[in-house]
Amino acid sequence: MQASQLPLFFQHLRSELAQAPNEVRRLFHGRGRHFEGLEQITCDWLQGQLIINLFKEVDEVFLSELKQGAIALSESELWSEKQGSTIVIQYRYADGAPSEVLVGELDVRPIVEESGLKYQLDIGRNQNFGLFLDMRYGRDWVRENAKYKNVLNLFAYTCGFSVAAIAGGADKVVNVDMARASLAKGRENHKLNDHNINQVSFLGHDIFKSWGKIKKAGQYDLIVIDPPSFQKGSFALTKDYKKILRRLAELLAPGGQVLACVNSPSVTSEFLIESMKEEAPQLTFRERLDNPPEFMDVDSEAALKVLLFS
Template sequence: MQASQLPIFFEHITLQLEKSSQEVRRLFHGRGRKFEGLEQITCDWVDGQLLVNLFKQADDDFLTQLKQGLLELTNQTVWRDVEGKTIVLQHRYDDGAPSEILVGDLNSKPVVVESGLKYQLDIGRNQNFGLFLDMRYGRNWVRENAKHKNVLNLFAYTCGFSVAAIAGGADQVVNVDMAKASLSKGRDNHRLNDHNLNQVKFLAHDIFKSWGKIKKSGPYELIIIDPPSFQKGSFALTKDYKKILRRLPDLLVAGGQVLACVNSPQVDCDFLINSMKEEAPQLNFVQRLKNPPEFEDIDEQASLKVLEFSY
Protein backbone atom coordinates (compact mmCIF):
# COMPACT_ATOMS: atom_id res chain seq x y z
CA MET A 1 0.00 0.00 0.00
CA GLN A 2 1.21 3.48 -0.83
CA ALA A 3 1.17 6.33 1.68
CA SER A 4 1.24 8.79 -1.23
CA GLN A 5 -2.29 7.66 -2.17
CA LEU A 6 -3.82 8.32 1.27
CA PRO A 7 -5.08 11.82 0.31
CA ILE A 8 -7.45 10.04 -2.13
CA PHE A 9 -8.67 7.83 0.72
CA PHE A 10 -9.42 10.80 2.97
CA GLU A 11 -10.98 12.85 0.18
CA HIS A 12 -13.31 9.94 -0.63
CA ILE A 13 -14.28 9.34 3.01
CA THR A 14 -15.03 13.03 3.58
CA LEU A 15 -17.22 13.15 0.47
CA GLN A 16 -19.12 10.01 1.48
CA LEU A 17 -19.65 11.26 5.04
CA GLU A 18 -21.09 14.50 3.66
CA LYS A 19 -23.62 12.44 1.67
CA SER A 20 -24.27 9.81 4.32
CA SER A 21 -27.40 9.17 6.27
CA GLN A 22 -27.21 7.54 9.68
CA GLU A 23 -27.62 4.11 8.07
CA VAL A 24 -24.75 1.63 8.07
CA ARG A 25 -22.60 1.98 4.91
CA ARG A 26 -19.29 1.11 3.28
CA LEU A 27 -17.53 4.45 2.71
CA PHE A 28 -14.37 3.26 0.98
CA HIS A 29 -13.85 -0.03 -0.86
CA GLY A 30 -10.21 -0.44 -1.80
CA ARG A 31 -10.80 -4.15 -2.34
CA GLY A 32 -12.57 -3.29 -5.60
CA ARG A 33 -9.12 -2.29 -6.94
CA LYS A 34 -10.40 1.03 -8.29
CA PHE A 35 -7.87 2.95 -6.19
CA GLU A 36 -4.25 2.13 -6.98
CA GLY A 37 -2.10 1.71 -3.89
CA LEU A 38 -5.15 1.39 -1.61
CA GLU A 39 -6.32 -2.10 -2.55
CA GLN A 40 -6.03 -3.50 0.98
CA ILE A 41 -8.04 -0.92 2.94
CA THR A 42 -11.77 -0.43 3.53
CA CYS A 43 -13.80 1.91 5.70
CA ASP A 44 -17.32 1.45 7.10
CA TRP A 45 -19.68 3.88 8.82
CA VAL A 46 -21.38 2.10 11.70
CA ASP A 47 -23.61 4.06 14.07
CA GLY A 48 -21.30 7.06 14.46
CA GLN A 49 -18.20 4.87 14.35
CA LEU A 50 -15.62 4.81 11.57
CA LEU A 51 -14.26 1.28 11.14
CA VAL A 52 -11.09 1.16 9.04
CA ASN A 53 -9.90 -2.31 8.01
CA LEU A 54 -6.43 -3.23 6.79
CA PHE A 55 -6.18 -6.56 4.97
CA LYS A 56 -2.40 -6.55 4.57
CA GLN A 57 0.51 -5.45 6.74
CA ALA A 58 1.42 -1.84 5.92
CA ASP A 59 4.78 -0.13 6.43
CA ASP A 60 5.36 2.35 9.26
CA ASP A 61 5.08 5.39 7.00
CA PHE A 62 1.66 4.32 5.73
CA LEU A 63 0.38 3.57 9.23
CA THR A 64 1.68 6.85 10.66
CA GLN A 65 0.06 8.94 7.91
CA LEU A 66 -3.16 6.92 8.07
CA LYS A 67 -3.54 7.43 11.84
CA GLN A 68 -2.59 11.10 11.63
CA GLY A 69 -5.16 11.67 8.88
CA LEU A 70 -7.88 9.91 10.84
CA LEU A 71 -7.18 12.05 13.90
CA GLU A 72 -7.26 15.19 11.75
CA LEU A 73 -10.63 14.11 10.35
CA THR A 74 -12.17 14.55 13.80
CA ASN A 75 -11.40 18.28 13.64
CA GLN A 76 -13.36 18.77 10.43
CA THR A 77 -16.89 20.13 10.26
CA VAL A 78 -18.18 16.99 8.58
CA TRP A 79 -17.22 14.88 11.62
CA ARG A 80 -19.29 17.09 13.90
CA ASP A 81 -22.16 17.21 11.39
CA VAL A 82 -22.48 13.41 11.30
CA GLU A 83 -21.97 13.22 15.08
CA GLY A 84 -18.91 11.01 14.78
CA LYS A 85 -17.89 9.35 18.02
CA THR A 86 -15.26 6.67 17.42
CA ILE A 87 -12.52 5.63 15.01
CA VAL A 88 -11.23 2.06 15.04
CA LEU A 89 -8.39 0.52 13.01
CA GLN A 90 -8.70 -3.24 12.60
CA HIS A 91 -5.79 -5.36 11.39
CA ARG A 92 -7.66 -8.08 9.51
CA TYR A 93 -4.47 -9.79 8.28
CA ASP A 94 -3.29 -10.59 11.82
CA ASP A 95 -4.36 -13.45 14.09
CA GLY A 96 -7.59 -12.54 15.84
CA ALA A 97 -7.95 -9.39 13.71
CA PRO A 98 -6.85 -7.08 16.57
CA SER A 99 -8.34 -3.59 16.77
CA GLU A 100 -6.82 -0.24 17.75
CA ILE A 101 -9.21 2.39 19.09
CA LEU A 102 -7.84 5.71 17.84
CA VAL A 103 -10.69 8.00 18.92
CA GLY A 104 -13.47 7.65 21.48
CA ASP A 105 -14.85 4.47 23.00
CA LEU A 106 -15.88 1.47 20.92
CA ASN A 107 -19.52 0.42 21.09
CA SER A 108 -18.89 -3.20 20.18
CA LYS A 109 -22.57 -4.12 19.94
CA PRO A 110 -24.29 -1.31 18.06
CA VAL A 111 -27.78 -1.61 16.61
CA VAL A 112 -27.58 -0.29 13.06
CA VAL A 113 -30.21 0.54 10.46
CA GLU A 114 -30.21 -0.58 6.83
CA SER A 115 -33.14 0.22 4.53
CA GLY A 116 -35.16 1.02 7.64
CA LEU A 117 -34.53 -2.37 9.31
CA LYS A 118 -32.50 -2.90 12.49
CA TYR A 119 -29.58 -5.28 12.95
CA GLN A 120 -27.39 -6.05 15.97
CA LEU A 121 -23.69 -6.10 15.14
CA ASP A 122 -20.70 -7.48 17.04
CA ILE A 123 -17.54 -5.49 16.31
CA GLY A 124 -13.99 -6.47 17.07
CA ARG A 125 -14.33 -10.07 18.21
CA ASN A 126 -14.53 -11.59 14.73
CA GLN A 127 -13.47 -10.62 11.25
CA ASN A 128 -17.11 -10.21 10.19
CA PHE A 129 -19.39 -8.07 12.34
CA GLY A 130 -22.73 -9.69 11.51
CA LEU A 131 -23.98 -8.03 8.32
CA PHE A 132 -22.40 -8.18 4.86
CA LEU A 133 -22.90 -4.65 3.56
CA ASP A 134 -22.42 -5.54 -0.11
CA MET A 135 -25.61 -7.66 0.09
CA ARG A 136 -27.87 -4.65 0.72
CA TYR A 137 -29.55 -4.81 -2.69
CA GLY A 138 -30.07 -8.57 -2.24
CA ARG A 139 -31.87 -8.02 1.07
CA ASN A 140 -33.93 -5.25 -0.53
CA TRP A 141 -34.90 -7.60 -3.38
CA VAL A 142 -36.01 -10.28 -0.94
CA ARG A 143 -38.10 -7.76 0.96
CA GLU A 144 -39.78 -6.71 -2.30
CA ASN A 145 -40.44 -10.30 -3.43
CA ALA A 146 -41.38 -12.17 -0.24
CA LYS A 147 -45.03 -11.22 0.27
CA HIS A 148 -47.20 -14.21 1.28
CA LYS A 149 -44.36 -16.63 0.49
CA ASN A 150 -42.82 -19.57 2.29
CA VAL A 151 -39.10 -18.75 2.25
CA LEU A 152 -36.08 -21.01 2.74
CA ASN A 153 -32.86 -19.23 3.80
CA LEU A 154 -29.84 -21.52 3.44
CA PHE A 155 -26.55 -20.58 5.17
CA ALA A 156 -28.62 -18.06 7.11
CA TYR A 157 -25.78 -16.63 9.27
CA THR A 158 -27.43 -13.87 11.36
CA CYS A 159 -30.64 -14.04 9.29
CA GLY A 160 -30.43 -10.74 7.42
CA PHE A 161 -32.42 -12.20 4.51
CA SER A 162 -34.97 -13.55 6.98
CA VAL A 163 -35.48 -10.14 8.58
CA ALA A 164 -35.97 -8.62 5.12
CA ALA A 165 -38.43 -11.37 4.10
CA ILE A 166 -40.64 -11.00 7.19
CA ALA A 167 -40.55 -7.22 6.76
CA GLY A 168 -41.75 -7.81 3.21
CA GLY A 169 -44.74 -9.86 4.31
CA ALA A 170 -43.48 -13.46 4.06
CA ASP A 171 -45.79 -16.03 5.64
CA GLN A 172 -42.84 -18.07 6.97
CA VAL A 173 -39.05 -18.15 6.81
CA VAL A 174 -37.00 -21.28 7.52
CA ASN A 175 -33.38 -20.41 8.40
CA VAL A 176 -30.74 -23.13 8.20
CA ASP A 177 -27.17 -22.73 9.45
CA MET A 178 -24.71 -24.94 11.33
CA ALA A 179 -23.83 -22.17 13.79
CA LYS A 180 -26.32 -21.95 16.66
CA ALA A 181 -24.71 -18.70 17.83
CA SER A 182 -25.37 -17.03 14.47
CA LEU A 183 -28.99 -18.18 14.47
CA SER A 184 -29.38 -16.87 18.00
CA LYS A 185 -28.24 -13.45 16.75
CA GLY A 186 -30.72 -13.83 13.91
CA ARG A 187 -33.50 -14.36 16.43
CA ASP A 188 -32.40 -11.16 18.18
CA ASN A 189 -32.47 -9.30 14.86
CA HIS A 190 -36.10 -10.32 14.36
CA ARG A 191 -36.95 -9.18 17.89
CA LEU A 192 -35.33 -5.80 17.21
CA ASN A 193 -37.83 -5.33 14.38
CA ASP A 194 -40.83 -6.51 16.44
CA HIS A 195 -41.39 -9.52 14.18
CA ASN A 196 -43.62 -12.44 15.07
CA LEU A 197 -41.17 -15.27 15.81
CA ASN A 198 -43.94 -17.82 15.25
CA GLN A 199 -43.39 -17.13 11.55
CA VAL A 200 -39.67 -17.92 11.73
CA LYS A 201 -37.86 -21.24 12.14
CA PHE A 202 -34.19 -21.61 13.10
CA LEU A 203 -32.62 -24.96 12.18
CA ALA A 204 -29.07 -25.40 13.47
CA HIS A 205 -28.22 -28.25 11.10
CA ASP A 206 -25.69 -29.32 8.50
CA ILE A 207 -27.65 -28.62 5.31
CA PHE A 208 -26.23 -31.65 3.50
CA LYS A 209 -27.44 -34.00 6.24
CA SER A 210 -30.84 -32.37 6.78
CA TRP A 211 -32.72 -32.38 3.49
CA GLY A 212 -35.55 -34.36 5.08
CA LYS A 213 -36.11 -31.73 7.80
CA ILE A 214 -35.77 -28.92 5.26
CA LYS A 215 -38.27 -30.49 2.86
CA LYS A 216 -40.74 -31.06 5.68
CA SER A 217 -41.26 -27.29 6.06
CA GLY A 218 -41.76 -26.85 2.30
CA PRO A 219 -42.59 -26.52 -0.46
CA TYR A 220 -41.11 -23.06 -0.87
CA GLU A 221 -41.94 -20.13 -3.12
CA LEU A 222 -38.54 -18.51 -2.55
CA ILE A 223 -35.16 -20.06 -1.75
CA ILE A 224 -32.03 -18.07 -0.89
CA ILE A 225 -28.60 -19.68 -1.16
CA ASP A 226 -25.75 -17.57 0.24
CA PRO A 227 -22.90 -19.88 1.26
CA PRO A 228 -19.38 -19.00 2.37
CA SER A 229 -16.81 -19.34 -0.40
CA PHE A 230 -15.02 -21.90 1.75
CA GLN A 231 -15.59 -23.30 5.20
CA LYS A 232 -13.09 -25.91 6.33
CA GLY A 233 -14.72 -29.27 6.78
CA SER A 234 -18.23 -28.18 5.77
CA PHE A 235 -18.33 -26.34 2.44
CA ALA A 236 -16.18 -26.20 -0.68
CA LEU A 237 -17.73 -23.91 -3.27
CA THR A 238 -17.18 -25.61 -6.63
CA LYS A 239 -17.93 -29.09 -5.27
CA ASP A 240 -20.74 -28.52 -2.80
CA TYR A 241 -22.79 -25.77 -4.46
CA LYS A 242 -23.97 -28.21 -7.13
CA LYS A 243 -25.24 -30.59 -4.44
CA ILE A 244 -27.63 -27.86 -3.33
CA LEU A 245 -28.78 -26.90 -6.82
CA ARG A 246 -29.85 -30.43 -7.69
CA ARG A 247 -32.21 -30.43 -4.69
CA LEU A 248 -34.11 -27.32 -5.78
CA PRO A 249 -36.81 -28.94 -7.97
CA ASP A 250 -37.94 -31.08 -5.00
CA LEU A 251 -38.18 -28.03 -2.72
CA LEU A 252 -39.84 -25.44 -4.97
CA VAL A 253 -43.41 -24.83 -6.09
CA ALA A 254 -44.09 -24.11 -9.75
CA GLY A 255 -43.26 -20.47 -10.40
CA GLY A 256 -40.89 -20.40 -7.40
CA GLN A 257 -37.85 -18.16 -7.27
CA VAL A 258 -34.24 -18.77 -6.27
CA LEU A 259 -31.68 -16.17 -5.27
CA ALA A 260 -28.29 -17.85 -5.68
CA CYS A 261 -25.27 -15.93 -4.37
CA VAL A 262 -21.52 -16.38 -4.51
CA ASN A 263 -18.82 -13.99 -3.30
CA SER A 264 -15.67 -15.70 -4.50
CA PRO A 265 -13.45 -13.90 -7.04
CA GLN A 266 -12.40 -17.34 -8.24
CA VAL A 267 -15.67 -18.01 -10.10
CA ASP A 268 -17.84 -15.87 -12.38
CA CYS A 269 -21.58 -15.76 -13.10
CA ASP A 270 -21.24 -18.59 -15.61
CA PHE A 271 -20.34 -20.95 -12.78
CA LEU A 272 -23.81 -20.54 -11.27
CA ILE A 273 -25.67 -20.33 -14.59
CA ASN A 274 -24.01 -23.43 -16.05
CA SER A 275 -24.20 -25.37 -12.79
CA MET A 276 -27.94 -24.67 -12.63
CA LYS A 277 -28.35 -25.92 -16.22
CA GLU A 278 -26.54 -29.13 -15.28
CA GLU A 279 -28.14 -29.83 -11.91
CA ALA A 280 -31.61 -28.23 -12.17
CA PRO A 281 -32.40 -27.50 -15.83
CA GLN A 282 -36.02 -26.72 -14.90
CA LEU A 283 -34.82 -23.40 -13.48
CA ASN A 284 -34.17 -20.48 -15.80
CA PHE A 285 -31.74 -17.62 -15.28
CA VAL A 286 -33.60 -14.30 -14.95
CA GLN A 287 -31.09 -11.59 -13.96
CA ARG A 288 -28.04 -10.64 -11.98
CA LEU A 289 -28.79 -8.07 -9.29
CA LYS A 290 -26.62 -4.98 -9.26
CA ASN A 291 -24.22 -4.45 -6.37
CA PRO A 292 -24.41 -1.21 -4.34
CA PRO A 293 -22.37 1.53 -6.08
CA GLU A 294 -19.99 1.87 -3.13
CA PHE A 295 -18.78 -1.68 -3.89
CA GLU A 296 -17.75 -0.92 -7.46
CA ASP A 297 -15.07 -3.36 -8.68
CA ILE A 298 -12.59 -3.10 -11.52
CA ASP A 299 -13.80 -6.60 -12.50
CA GLU A 300 -17.51 -7.12 -11.90
CA GLN A 301 -17.10 -10.88 -12.25
CA ALA A 302 -14.74 -10.86 -9.25
CA SER A 303 -17.26 -9.05 -7.03
CA LEU A 304 -20.38 -10.35 -5.29
CA LYS A 305 -22.67 -12.23 -7.66
CA VAL A 306 -26.41 -12.40 -6.80
CA LEU A 307 -28.44 -14.23 -9.45
CA GLU A 308 -32.19 -14.74 -9.74
CA PHE A 309 -33.62 -17.94 -11.21
CA SER A 310 -37.23 -18.99 -11.73
CA TYR A 311 -38.76 -22.49 -11.68
Protein backbone atom coordinates in the same frame (compact mmCIF):
# COMPACT_ATOMS: atom_id res chain seq x y z
CA MET B 1 -0.24 -0.08 -0.31
CA GLN B 2 1.20 3.39 -0.82
CA ALA B 3 1.21 6.14 1.81
CA SER B 4 1.31 8.70 -1.02
CA GLN B 5 -2.25 7.65 -1.90
CA LEU B 6 -3.71 8.30 1.54
CA PRO B 7 -4.79 11.88 0.67
CA LEU B 8 -7.03 10.27 -1.99
CA PHE B 9 -8.38 7.86 0.62
CA PHE B 10 -9.37 10.66 2.99
CA GLN B 11 -10.74 12.84 0.18
CA HIS B 12 -13.04 10.03 -0.96
CA LEU B 13 -13.90 9.13 2.62
CA ARG B 14 -14.95 12.66 3.49
CA SER B 15 -17.02 12.98 0.32
CA GLU B 16 -18.88 9.71 0.99
CA LEU B 17 -19.38 10.48 4.67
CA ALA B 18 -20.84 13.88 3.85
CA GLN B 19 -23.57 12.34 1.70
CA ALA B 20 -24.11 9.11 3.65
CA PRO B 21 -27.66 8.58 4.94
CA ASN B 22 -28.21 7.87 8.62
CA GLU B 23 -27.63 4.17 7.98
CA VAL B 24 -24.76 1.70 7.97
CA ARG B 25 -22.62 2.13 4.82
CA ARG B 26 -19.35 1.16 3.17
CA LEU B 27 -17.57 4.48 2.58
CA PHE B 28 -14.37 3.28 0.92
CA HIS B 29 -13.87 0.04 -0.97
CA GLY B 30 -10.25 -0.29 -1.98
CA ARG B 31 -10.70 -3.99 -2.70
CA GLY B 32 -12.61 -3.08 -5.84
CA ARG B 33 -9.20 -1.93 -7.20
CA HIS B 34 -10.41 1.44 -8.41
CA PHE B 35 -7.86 3.17 -6.17
CA GLU B 36 -4.28 2.28 -7.04
CA GLY B 37 -2.11 1.79 -3.99
CA LEU B 38 -5.15 1.40 -1.70
CA GLU B 39 -6.30 -2.08 -2.69
CA GLN B 40 -6.16 -3.57 0.81
CA ILE B 41 -8.14 -1.00 2.79
CA THR B 42 -11.86 -0.51 3.35
CA CYS B 43 -13.85 1.78 5.61
CA ASP B 44 -17.35 1.30 7.03
CA TRP B 45 -19.63 3.83 8.72
CA LEU B 46 -21.67 2.33 11.54
CA GLN B 47 -23.74 5.40 12.34
CA GLY B 48 -21.17 7.16 14.51
CA GLN B 49 -18.41 4.59 14.47
CA LEU B 50 -15.86 4.50 11.64
CA ILE B 51 -14.22 1.12 11.11
CA ILE B 52 -11.07 1.10 8.95
CA ASN B 53 -10.07 -2.40 7.82
CA LEU B 54 -6.55 -3.29 6.72
CA PHE B 55 -6.31 -6.59 4.84
CA LYS B 56 -2.53 -6.57 4.39
CA GLU B 57 0.32 -5.49 6.63
CA VAL B 58 1.55 -1.94 5.89
CA ASP B 59 4.77 -0.13 6.68
CA GLU B 60 5.20 2.30 9.57
CA VAL B 61 4.90 5.38 7.36
CA PHE B 62 1.55 4.27 5.93
CA LEU B 63 0.17 3.38 9.36
CA SER B 64 1.37 6.60 10.97
CA GLU B 65 -0.14 8.78 8.24
CA LEU B 66 -3.36 6.76 8.29
CA LYS B 67 -3.72 7.37 12.03
CA GLN B 68 -2.90 11.07 11.71
CA GLY B 69 -5.48 11.48 8.95
CA ALA B 70 -8.13 9.64 10.96
CA ILE B 71 -7.54 11.81 14.01
CA ALA B 72 -7.70 14.93 11.84
CA LEU B 73 -11.05 13.75 10.49
CA SER B 74 -12.33 13.35 14.05
CA GLU B 75 -11.49 16.99 14.71
CA SER B 76 -13.35 18.27 11.64
CA GLU B 77 -16.68 20.04 11.35
CA LEU B 78 -17.95 17.17 9.18
CA TRP B 79 -17.27 14.67 11.97
CA SER B 80 -19.24 16.82 14.38
CA GLU B 81 -22.12 17.23 11.92
CA LYS B 82 -22.36 13.45 11.43
CA GLN B 83 -22.19 12.90 15.21
CA GLY B 84 -19.11 10.75 14.92
CA SER B 85 -17.93 9.12 18.13
CA THR B 86 -15.34 6.43 17.43
CA ILE B 87 -12.61 5.55 14.92
CA VAL B 88 -11.13 2.05 14.91
CA ILE B 89 -8.51 0.29 12.80
CA GLN B 90 -9.06 -3.46 12.47
CA TYR B 91 -6.04 -5.48 11.35
CA ARG B 92 -7.85 -8.13 9.35
CA TYR B 93 -4.62 -9.78 8.17
CA ALA B 94 -3.47 -10.55 11.72
CA ASP B 95 -4.44 -13.55 13.82
CA GLY B 96 -7.77 -12.84 15.51
CA ALA B 97 -8.26 -9.63 13.49
CA PRO B 98 -7.38 -7.34 16.44
CA SER B 99 -8.76 -3.81 16.65
CA GLU B 100 -7.09 -0.57 17.73
CA VAL B 101 -9.28 2.29 18.92
CA LEU B 102 -7.92 5.66 17.76
CA VAL B 103 -10.77 7.94 18.81
CA GLY B 104 -13.50 7.55 21.43
CA GLU B 105 -14.70 4.26 22.88
CA LEU B 106 -15.76 1.28 20.79
CA ASP B 107 -19.34 0.08 21.17
CA VAL B 108 -18.78 -3.57 20.31
CA ARG B 109 -22.50 -4.35 19.90
CA PRO B 110 -24.10 -1.39 18.16
CA ILE B 111 -27.57 -1.48 16.65
CA VAL B 112 -27.55 -0.05 13.12
CA GLU B 113 -30.13 0.45 10.42
CA GLU B 114 -30.21 -0.54 6.76
CA SER B 115 -33.20 0.30 4.56
CA GLY B 116 -35.14 1.09 7.72
CA LEU B 117 -34.49 -2.29 9.37
CA LYS B 118 -32.42 -2.80 12.52
CA TYR B 119 -29.47 -5.16 12.95
CA GLN B 120 -27.26 -5.96 15.93
CA LEU B 121 -23.57 -6.01 15.03
CA ASP B 122 -20.64 -7.57 16.86
CA ILE B 123 -17.40 -5.67 16.27
CA GLY B 124 -13.82 -6.55 16.96
CA ARG B 125 -14.04 -10.22 17.88
CA ASN B 126 -14.46 -11.70 14.43
CA GLN B 127 -13.47 -10.81 10.92
CA ASN B 128 -17.12 -10.15 9.98
CA PHE B 129 -19.32 -8.00 12.18
CA GLY B 130 -22.66 -9.61 11.37
CA LEU B 131 -23.97 -7.93 8.21
CA PHE B 132 -22.42 -8.11 4.75
CA LEU B 133 -22.92 -4.60 3.42
CA ASP B 134 -22.47 -5.51 -0.25
CA MET B 135 -25.67 -7.62 -0.01
CA ARG B 136 -27.89 -4.58 0.66
CA TYR B 137 -29.61 -4.71 -2.72
CA GLY B 138 -30.17 -8.45 -2.31
CA ARG B 139 -31.92 -7.92 1.02
CA ASP B 140 -33.93 -5.07 -0.51
CA TRP B 141 -35.01 -7.35 -3.38
CA VAL B 142 -36.13 -10.07 -0.98
CA ARG B 143 -38.13 -7.55 1.03
CA GLU B 144 -39.86 -6.33 -2.13
CA ASN B 145 -40.66 -9.85 -3.37
CA ALA B 146 -41.45 -11.90 -0.26
CA LYS B 147 -45.12 -11.07 0.34
CA TYR B 148 -47.21 -14.14 1.26
CA LYS B 149 -44.26 -16.43 0.47
CA ASN B 150 -42.74 -19.40 2.23
CA VAL B 151 -38.99 -18.63 2.22
CA LEU B 152 -35.97 -20.89 2.73
CA ASN B 153 -32.76 -19.11 3.75
CA LEU B 154 -29.74 -21.41 3.38
CA PHE B 155 -26.45 -20.45 5.08
CA ALA B 156 -28.53 -17.91 6.98
CA TYR B 157 -25.70 -16.50 9.15
CA THR B 158 -27.37 -13.73 11.23
CA CYS B 159 -30.58 -13.96 9.19
CA GLY B 160 -30.41 -10.69 7.24
CA PHE B 161 -32.46 -12.15 4.39
CA SER B 162 -34.97 -13.49 6.90
CA VAL B 163 -35.44 -10.09 8.52
CA ALA B 164 -35.96 -8.56 5.08
CA ALA B 165 -38.44 -11.30 4.10
CA ILE B 166 -40.62 -10.94 7.19
CA ALA B 167 -40.53 -7.15 6.82
CA GLY B 168 -41.76 -7.68 3.26
CA GLY B 169 -44.74 -9.76 4.34
CA ALA B 170 -43.47 -13.34 4.03
CA ASP B 171 -45.74 -15.94 5.62
CA LYS B 172 -42.84 -18.01 6.94
CA VAL B 173 -39.03 -18.17 6.81
CA VAL B 174 -36.86 -21.21 7.54
CA ASN B 175 -33.26 -20.30 8.35
CA VAL B 176 -30.58 -22.99 8.15
CA ASP B 177 -26.99 -22.58 9.36
CA MET B 178 -24.69 -24.89 11.28
CA ALA B 179 -23.50 -21.93 13.41
CA ARG B 180 -26.12 -21.80 16.15
CA ALA B 181 -24.55 -18.67 17.63
CA SER B 182 -25.18 -16.82 14.37
CA LEU B 183 -28.79 -18.00 14.30
CA ALA B 184 -29.21 -16.74 17.88
CA LYS B 185 -28.10 -13.32 16.67
CA GLY B 186 -30.59 -13.66 13.83
CA ARG B 187 -33.36 -14.27 16.32
CA GLU B 188 -32.36 -11.06 18.11
CA ASN B 189 -32.40 -9.17 14.79
CA HIS B 190 -36.01 -10.23 14.29
CA LYS B 191 -36.89 -9.13 17.82
CA LEU B 192 -35.26 -5.75 17.21
CA ASN B 193 -37.73 -5.24 14.37
CA ASP B 194 -40.75 -6.41 16.41
CA HIS B 195 -41.31 -9.41 14.15
CA ASN B 196 -43.51 -12.36 15.02
CA ILE B 197 -40.95 -15.06 15.84
CA ASN B 198 -43.62 -17.71 15.34
CA GLN B 199 -43.24 -17.08 11.61
CA VAL B 200 -39.52 -17.85 11.70
CA SER B 201 -37.67 -21.17 12.16
CA PHE B 202 -33.99 -21.50 13.06
CA LEU B 203 -32.38 -24.84 12.15
CA GLY B 204 -28.85 -25.11 13.54
CA HIS B 205 -27.79 -28.01 11.35
CA ASP B 206 -25.36 -28.99 8.64
CA ILE B 207 -27.41 -28.44 5.49
CA PHE B 208 -26.08 -31.56 3.80
CA LYS B 209 -27.23 -33.75 6.71
CA SER B 210 -30.61 -32.09 7.16
CA TRP B 211 -32.47 -32.31 3.87
CA GLY B 212 -35.27 -34.25 5.56
CA LYS B 213 -35.97 -31.46 8.06
CA ILE B 214 -35.64 -28.81 5.38
CA LYS B 215 -37.99 -30.61 3.00
CA LYS B 216 -40.55 -31.19 5.73
CA ALA B 217 -41.02 -27.43 6.21
CA GLY B 218 -41.48 -26.84 2.45
CA GLN B 219 -42.35 -26.41 -0.29
CA TYR B 220 -40.79 -22.99 -0.72
CA ASP B 221 -41.81 -20.09 -2.95
CA LEU B 222 -38.40 -18.43 -2.59
CA ILE B 223 -35.06 -20.05 -1.79
CA VAL B 224 -32.00 -17.94 -0.97
CA ILE B 225 -28.59 -19.60 -1.23
CA ASP B 226 -25.73 -17.47 0.09
CA PRO B 227 -22.88 -19.79 1.09
CA PRO B 228 -19.36 -18.95 2.25
CA SER B 229 -16.66 -19.33 -0.37
CA PHE B 230 -15.00 -21.93 1.81
CA GLN B 231 -15.66 -23.34 5.25
CA LYS B 232 -13.07 -25.82 6.46
CA GLY B 233 -14.54 -29.26 6.80
CA SER B 234 -18.06 -28.31 5.75
CA PHE B 235 -18.24 -26.40 2.46
CA ALA B 236 -16.12 -26.03 -0.66
CA LEU B 237 -17.96 -23.78 -3.09
CA THR B 238 -17.30 -25.27 -6.52
CA LYS B 239 -17.73 -28.84 -5.27
CA ASP B 240 -20.65 -28.47 -2.86
CA TYR B 241 -22.82 -25.79 -4.50
CA LYS B 242 -24.06 -28.30 -7.06
CA LYS B 243 -25.20 -30.64 -4.29
CA ILE B 244 -27.62 -27.92 -3.20
CA LEU B 245 -28.84 -27.09 -6.68
CA ARG B 246 -29.80 -30.69 -7.41
CA ARG B 247 -32.15 -30.59 -4.39
CA LEU B 248 -34.12 -27.61 -5.69
CA ALA B 249 -36.64 -29.71 -7.63
CA GLU B 250 -37.97 -31.29 -4.43
CA LEU B 251 -37.86 -28.09 -2.36
CA LEU B 252 -39.25 -25.45 -4.71
CA ALA B 253 -42.97 -24.84 -5.15
CA PRO B 254 -44.35 -24.48 -8.69
CA GLY B 255 -43.50 -21.02 -9.98
CA GLY B 256 -40.93 -20.56 -7.21
CA GLN B 257 -37.80 -18.42 -7.40
CA VAL B 258 -34.18 -18.98 -6.38
CA LEU B 259 -31.75 -16.22 -5.43
CA ALA B 260 -28.33 -17.84 -5.79
CA CYS B 261 -25.28 -15.93 -4.55
CA VAL B 262 -21.53 -16.36 -4.76
CA ASN B 263 -18.87 -14.04 -3.40
CA SER B 264 -15.58 -15.50 -4.55
CA PRO B 265 -13.38 -13.59 -7.02
CA SER B 266 -12.37 -16.90 -8.61
CA VAL B 267 -15.94 -18.13 -9.26
CA THR B 268 -17.93 -16.39 -12.00
CA SER B 269 -21.61 -15.96 -12.73
CA GLU B 270 -21.19 -18.51 -15.51
CA PHE B 271 -20.41 -21.18 -12.93
CA LEU B 272 -23.81 -20.65 -11.31
CA ILE B 273 -25.69 -20.41 -14.59
CA GLU B 274 -24.13 -23.55 -16.02
CA SER B 275 -24.42 -25.47 -12.75
CA MET B 276 -28.11 -24.61 -12.57
CA LYS B 277 -28.61 -25.89 -16.13
CA GLU B 278 -26.98 -29.18 -15.12
CA GLU B 279 -28.56 -29.74 -11.72
CA ALA B 280 -31.91 -27.91 -11.95
CA PRO B 281 -32.75 -27.58 -15.66
CA GLN B 282 -36.35 -26.63 -14.84
CA LEU B 283 -35.06 -23.23 -13.69
CA THR B 284 -34.06 -20.39 -16.01
CA PHE B 285 -31.62 -17.56 -15.32
CA ARG B 286 -33.57 -14.27 -15.21
CA GLU B 287 -31.20 -11.50 -14.09
CA ARG B 288 -28.20 -10.55 -12.03
CA LEU B 289 -28.93 -7.99 -9.31
CA ASP B 290 -26.76 -4.90 -9.21
CA ASN B 291 -24.32 -4.41 -6.36
CA PRO B 292 -24.50 -1.15 -4.38
CA PRO B 293 -22.47 1.58 -6.15
CA GLU B 294 -20.07 1.94 -3.24
CA PHE B 295 -18.84 -1.59 -4.02
CA MET B 296 -17.70 -0.76 -7.55
CA ASP B 297 -15.12 -3.21 -8.87
CA VAL B 298 -12.90 -3.08 -11.94
CA ASP B 299 -14.01 -6.64 -12.65
CA SER B 300 -17.69 -7.30 -11.97
CA GLU B 301 -17.04 -11.04 -11.95
CA ALA B 302 -14.63 -10.64 -9.04
CA ALA B 303 -17.31 -8.94 -6.96
CA LEU B 304 -20.44 -10.32 -5.31
CA LYS B 305 -22.75 -12.11 -7.74
CA VAL B 306 -26.49 -12.38 -6.94
CA LEU B 307 -28.44 -14.24 -9.61
CA LEU B 308 -32.20 -14.77 -9.90
CA PHE B 309 -33.63 -17.99 -11.34
CA SER B 310 -37.23 -19.07 -11.79
